[in-house]
Amino acid sequence: MGNLANLAAEWTDVGVVDDIPPLGSRVIATSLGDVAVFRVSGGEIFALRDKCPHKGGPLSQGIVHGKRVTCPLHSWVIALETGEAVAPDEGCAHTVPCRIADGHVLLKLPLQWAA
Numbered sequence: 001m002g003n004l005a006n007l008a009a010e011w012t013d014v015g016v017v018d019d020i021p022p023l024g025s026r027v028i029a030t031s032l033g034d035v036a037v038f039r040v041s042g043g044e045i046f047a048l049r050d051k052c053p054h055k056g057g058p059l060s061q062g063i064v065h066g067k068r069v070t071c072p073l074h075s076w077v078i079a080l081e082t083g084e085a086v087a088p089d090e091g092c093a094h095t096v097p098c099r100i101a102d103g104h105v106l107l108k109l110p111l112q113w114a115a
Helices: none
Strands: 009-016 024-030 033-039 045-049 063-065 068-070 077-079 098-101 104-110
Touching: 009 024, 033 104, 045 098
Parallel strands: none
Antiparallel strands: 009 104, 024 033, 033 045, 063 068, 068 077, 098 104
């Protein structure tokens, strides 16, 4: 699984939930590259490295459906809960732990990406 929770990290406030459109995303620039923060129809928030495991497409520009996003370049489908590509495709976009506190989105940003 592509969860980065076990790497040294700290919680960072990246804005309010309402800054992320329902069934949409927002990009957070970090020193390690962009993180895409998604809001699904039920209001849940998910965060992934903004890079499709196929050809590096910007997942933040994809279509959110259910708890998945479809990459805009080659239509790979990525599960937002795990970052894993949906079969028959294979690969991982790496999740970033996130939570909501008092209406704010907090990300546990890694000091480095897992290999």
